Amino acid sequence: xxxxxxxxxxxxxxxxxxxxxxxxxxxxxxxxxxxxxxxxxxxxxxxxxxxxxxxxxxxxxxxxxxxxxxxxxxxxxxxxxxxxxxxxxxxxxxxxxxxxxxxxxxxxxxxxxxxxxxxxxxxxxxxxxxxxxxxxxxxxxxxxxxxxxxxxxxxxxxxxxxxxxxxxxxxxxxxxxxxxxxxxxxxxxxxxxxxxxxxxxxxxxxxxxxxxxxxxxxxxxxxxxxxxxxxxxxxxxxxxxxxxxxxxxxxxxxxxxxxxxxxxxxxxxxxxxxxxxxxxxxxxxxxxxxxxxxxxxxxxxxxxxxxxxxxxxxxxxxxxxxxxx
Amino acid sequence: xxxxxxxxxxxxxxxxxxxxxxxxxxxxxxxxxxxxxxxxxxxxxxxxxxxxxxxxxxxxxxxxxxxxxxxxxxxxxxxxxxxxxxxxxxxxxxxxxxxxxxxxxxxxxxxxxxxxxxxxxxxxxxxxxxxxxxxxxxxxxxxxxxxxxxxxxxxxxxxxxxxxxxxxxxxxxxxxxxxxxxxxxxxxxxxxxxxxxxxxxxxxxxxxxxxxxxxxxxxxxxxxxxxxxxxxxxxxxxxxxxxxxxxxxxxxxxxxxxxxxxxxxxxxxxxxxxxxxxxxxxxxxxxxxxxxxxxxxxxxxxxxxxxxxxxxxxxxxxxxxxxxxxxxxxxxxxxxxxxxxxxxxxxxxxxxxxxxxxxxxxxxxxxxxxxxxxxxxxx
Numbered sequence: 001x002x003x004x005x006x007x008x009x010x011x012x013x014x015x016x017x018x019x020x021x022x023x024x025x026x027x028x029x030x031x032x033x034x035x036x037x038x039x040x041x042x043x044x045x046x047x048x049x050x051x052x053x054x055x056x057x058x059x060x061x062x063x064x065x066x067x068x069x070x071x072x073x074x075x076x077x078x079x080x081x082x083x084x085x086x087x088x089x090x091x092x093x094x095x096x097x098x099x100x101x102x103x104x105x106x107x108x109x110x111x112x113x114x115x116x117x118x119x120x121x122x123x124x125x126x127x128x129x130x131x132x133x134x135x136x137x138x139x140x141x142x143x144x145x146x147x148x149x150x151x152x153x154x155x156x157x158x159x160x161x162x163x164x165x166x167x168x169x170x171x172x173x174x175x176x177x178x179x180x181x182x183x184x185x186x187x188x189x190x191x192x193x194x195x196x197x198x199x200x201x202x203x204x205x206x207x208x209x210x211x212x213x214x215x216x217x218x219x220x221x222x223x224x225x226x227x228x229x230x231x232x233x234x235x236x237x238x239x240x241x242x243x244x245x246x247x248x249x250x251x252x253x254x255x256x257x258x259x260x261x262x263x264x265x266x267x268x269x270x271x272x273x274x275x276x277x278x279x280x281x282x283x284x285x286x287x288x289x290x291x292x293x294x295x296x297x298x299x300x301x302x303x304x305x306x307x308x309x310x311x312x313x314x315x316x317x318x319x320x321x322x323x324x325x
Numbered sequence: 326x327x328x329x330x331x332x333x334x335x336x337x338x339x340x341x342x343x344x345x346x347x348x349x350x351x352x353x354x355x356x357x358x359x360x361x362x363x364x365x366x367x368x369x370x371x372x373x374x375x376x377x378x379x380x381x382x383x384x385x386x387x388x389x390x391x392x393x394x395x396x397x398x399x400x401x402x403x404x405x406x407x408x409x410x411x412x413x414x415x416x417x418x419x420x421x422x423x424x425x426x427x428x429x430x431x432x433x434x435x436x437x438x439x440x441x442x443x444x445x446x447x448x449x450x451x452x453x454x455x456x457x458x459x460x461x462x463x464x465x466x467x468x469x470x471x472x473x474x475x476x477x478x479x480x481x482x483x484x485x486x487x488x489x490x491x492x493x494x495x496x497x498x499x500x501x502x503x504x505x506x507x508x509x510x511x512x513x514x515x516x517x518x519x520x521x522x523x524x525x526x527x528x529x530x531x532x533x534x535x536x537x538x539x540x541x542x543x544x545x546x547x548x549x550x551x552x553x554x555x556x557x558x559x560x561x562x563x564x565x566x567x568x569x570x571x572x573x574x575x576x577x578x579x580x581x582x583x584x585x586x587x588x589x590x591x592x593x594x595x596x597x598x599x600x601x602x603x604x605x606x607x608x609x610x611x612x613x614x615x616x617x618x619x620x621x622x623x624x625x626x627x628x629x630x631x632x633x634x635x636x637x638x639x640x641x642x643x644x645x646x647x648x649x650x651x652x653x654x655x656x657x658x659x660x661x662x663x664x665x666x667x668x669x670x671x672x673x674x675x676x677x678x679x680x681x682x683x684x685x686x687x688x689x690x691x692x693x694x695x696x697x698x699x700x701x702x703x704x
Contacts, residue, residue, distance in 0.1 A: 064476075065517070068477045069480020069481035070480045070481070072459070103677050105455075107676075107677040108459065142679070166681060244685065
């Protein structure tokens with residue numbers, strides 16, 4: 001067991017994946033000598049060479065489009081999009097091509113591509129560096145979308161994403177890159193990439209979150225415990241496919257559900273979860289599904305981001321609303 | 326190297342600039358062999374006949390498919406009428422391993438790569454998205470989003486480099502990306518040029534400038550002749566007479582060989598004309614003059630090859646009759662095959678979305694199957 005930051009855990013996962021499979025390539029802006037703006041690819045070009053770890057020209061559509069061609073040639077590309085807000089130039093290649101080629105070819109052409117995206121806010125950045133675009137991709141059939149929340153999961157999930165023969169959007173909570181956790185770097189992943197995890201058992205209400213909000217929910221649960229409220233926290237991990245059985249099992253126990261995400265509420269992951277859970281557990285729940293989300297506004301200048309982002313207080317406030325039903 | 330050319334002054338392709346002074350041509354519209362200092366072909370008599378055969382059969386497929394659409398058997402058809410030489414010439418220059426990335430109009434290249442024309446009809450009928458095996462045929466599925474495939478081709482070419490399959494004339498591989506004059510404005514196409522230049526990737530960019538992007542003339546897409554844009558990206562550009570199958574073949578083969586030998590990309594602009602409509606949903610009478618069509622008829626790609634076969638006495642008296650009969654047989658086969666095409670099973674849409682099916686999608690399929698069977702039960 002070692003204590004690693006999330007960034008370092010992801011770095012280790014990339015290293016292991018590249019050692020295991022010579023077809024794995026890393027490509028993106030500034031990932032070579034610089035090692036990526038968050039240092040997630042630090043040292044990898046030096047060890048694996050410029051053929052396998054290479055800097056691309058500055059064009060996200062080009063990154064994804066050429067990755068598609070490399071995949072057709074038999075490679076397993078791992079693309080880095082430097083920041084969430086810069087993924088949009090690649091959006092057409094991702095949804096019109098990457099997501100559809102397997103179905104278009106009736107399974108004859110596979111797209112074993114992983115697209116790594118640092119996402120979320122809380123880092124005091126300028127515009128376009130604090131986005132949460134995951135819903136645009138979860139809504140697109142043919143893509144798989146996951147988000148890690150901690151170093152151990154980051155280490156396991158990234159390896160699994162790279163090994164998957166389906167295209168995976170891999171969201172990394174950038175505000176958590178420097179937070180540390182225990183990682184068993186020699187162990188094989190112990191759970192499926194597509195399963196959610198109950199990270200804190202509880203009985204009064206379920207908090208479902210992913211990525212950066214998992215820690216926020218755990219902190220909220222700790223605070224709630226001091227007030228005599230016992231909250232269960234579920235880390236979704238996989239946004240698409242959704243591990244509905246784990247969420248349903250939790251809500252069957254607690255009868256109340258609050259979904260928390262940084263992304264705007266309108267048509268976000270919370271809306272999908274609310275619809276599905278309500279359809280299954282309508283007669284068993286004590287309260288409707290409630291959501292704590294970013295507002296339906298563009299992400300504000302960073303001096304206002306603390307008010308924009310769901311925090312411990314807003315989560316507990318919404319738990320209180322649920323308990324009041 | 327030459328300076329960039331003058332801006333394109335005329336939007337009327339019927340104005341006889343003829344493609345400009347740098348147009349590579351080996352066969353005039355009248356069927357006379359033309360000498361060019363940089364390009365030539367060394368073909369046997371049989372190869373001449375085979376090229377003409379390809380042109381005739383490709384045109385016949387196209388005409389039959391257009392008729393089938395008019396008769397309601399296809400939802401739509403994108404005709405290549407007039408562009409046969411550009412596609413057959415470049416298509417026959419490809420080695421078997423060279424991977425082609427088409428748009429949605431390269432039925433002539435599909436023919437050269439051995440893709441059954443019925444597969445193409447299936448796509449335009451709505452029965453499938455193509456259905457051939459791209460890896461087996463080394464011919465990608467049709468890409469309908471304009472220009473996207475140029476990036477795929479470039480990435481594939483980068484893969485060839487990483488495999489070390491560049492630098493040896495015997496074993497080197499190359500890639501070709503097809504796109505049109507309209508596509509040359511797309512960001513993805515320009516990004517592909519950037520990438521191909523930066524990595525010196527073994528990809529040939531084959532632009533069929535057929536003078537029109539639906540109703541938009543090429544002059545709206547570019548200020549300078551398209552082949553000259555390559556210079557700005559750092560690699561050679563050449564304009565070839567796209568109605569000359571010999572020149573199209575020669576120029577493409579040289580570019581492919583340059584690529585497989587490690588010299589990087591070339592932009593080929595095949596100067597040709599879209600004799601038909603953009604698709605069967607289009608009405609060109611709304612935006613172009615019939616005088617233009619008449620001018621380009623005089624440059625027909627098939628007529629000049631037929632002419633050279635006569636001039637150089639490369640055919641016997643049976644040849645054209647037999648070829649016509651073969652074309653009729655082919656047309657009858659694809660007509661029959663099209664009419665007999667079955668619709669896909671509606672539940673099939675749930676399959677192959679992923680390599681690893683998800684539980685939610687499997688459940689959704691099962692629910693829909695139950696719903697559909699409810700109709701059966703009441704029959």
